[in-house]
Amino acid sequence: ETGVTQTPRHLVMGMTNKKSLKCEQHLGHNAMYWYKQSAKKPLELMFVYSLEERVENNSVPSRFSPECPNSSHLFLHLHTLQPEDSALYLCASSQDLDGTTDTQYFGPGTRLTVL
Amino acid sequence: AQSVAQPEDQVNVAEGNPLTVKCTYSVSGNPYLFWYVQYPNRGLQFLLKYITGDNLVKGSYGFEAEFNKSQTSFHLKKPSALVSDSALYFCAVRVLSGNTGKLIFGQGTTLQVKP
Numbered sequence: 001e002t003g004v005t006q007t008p009r010h011l012v013m014g015m016t017n018k019k020s021l022k023c024e025q026h027l028g029h030n031a032m033y034w035y036k037q038s039a040k041k042p043l044e045l046m047f048v049y050s051l052e053e054r055v056e057n058n059s060v061p062s063r064f065s066p067e068c069p070n071s072s073h074l075f076l077h078l079h080t081l082q083p084e085d086s087a088l089y090l091c092a093s094s095q096d097l098d099g100t101t102d103t104q105y106f107g108p109g110t111r112l113t114v115l
Numbered sequence: 116a117q118s119v120a121q122p123e124d125q126v127n128v129a130e131g132n133p134l135t136v137k138c139t140y141s142v143s144g145n146p147y148l149f150w151y152v153q154y155p156n157r158g159l160q161f162l163l164k165y166i167t168g169d170n171l172v173k174g175s176y177g178f179e180a181e182f183n184k185s186q187t188s189f190h191l192k193k194p195s196a197l198v199s200d201s202a203l204y205f206c207a208v209r210v211l212s213g214n215t216g217k218l219i220f221g222q223g224t225t226l227q228v229k230p
Binding site: 006040042045048050099103105108111 | 147151164205213221222
């Protein structure tokens with residue numbers, strides 16, 4: 001798990017707060033992903049970045065705003081969230097998006113609770 | 116629709132016995148298939164993948180999976196279970212979204228290995 005790190009590990013925020021989740025990968029990969037994991041539901045892909053360009057946005061509400069300043073860092077900015085946004089947010093990275101090199105490696109996640 | 120199914124919410128097995136965690140898929144074209152494991156309060160860890168070649172794929176921690184094209188299955192197996200194998204297991208299939216590959220995950224199967 002040291003290949004992909006996420007901070008903070010736990011976050012509690014009110015609905016009017018603004019916070020950011022950070023992900024850093026130390027694997028030299030070119031692609032990064034945000035997923036949402038809720039109880040009893042399959043993982044939901046939120047965003048995909050390749051070489052700092054967003055290539056996938058899975059109809060995610062605008063209160064979630066991603067940022068990828070370089071290929072090693074990925075942020076998820078949070079603003080006016082709802083209680084149903086409480087979940088484990090997972091970051092992942094892969095070498096590239098090509099089918100033979102896009103095995104994804106995950107970070108430990110940020111457990112988000114929205115009050 | 117392209118999908119992956121894990122028909123069992125939970126699998127219980129005694130330590131030392133063989134284990135099988137089932138996965139079936141529905142995808143157009145040749146499937147790329149993956150297994151991940153998630154321990155409590157941790158991110159997903161890559162176990163193994165099938166792209167092409169030998170139908171029996173060997174992965175981390177003594178796990179293996181058998182690709183069966185006629186049954187559209189990719190069951191995870193281990194000859195002798197350990198208590199430390201107790202975790203949540205996810206099967207995933209890679210699908211194309213535009214020019215980008217993305218993973219569709221099953222809902223997960225909790226493996227409980229009892230001493």
